[in-house]
Amino acid sequence: MFYSIHASTWLLVVILFVLSITLRKNTILKILLRISYLVMLTTGIIMLAQFQFPGIYITKGLLAILMIGTMETLLVRNKKGKSTTPIWFLFIILLILVLLIGFNVITF
Structure with missing residues (x-):
């Protein structure tokens, strides 16, 4: 259940980010984007706990946090x-790195 919410939120984040970049003045989109960050991070942390914190997904989480930072920048x-x-x-x-790890193309 959390996987589908997490994956859907990733798609939503990318769409809202593109819209926020193109429509600079729309603050509602930016608010929705930031709420989507919270949902994405929450579901990711819950899944990390369920999988007992494997290193690859901790790395994915850290890269995702860096990606959120670059999006905000x-x-x-x-x-x-x-x-x-x-x-x-x-x-x-x-x-690209986050997606490749998320789809199990990159593993270790």
């Missing part, structure tokens, strides 16, 4: 009109 820098190119590269790398 992108939103702020985009709003202020500052350069975001290096942060976009970091975001894309983190997103």
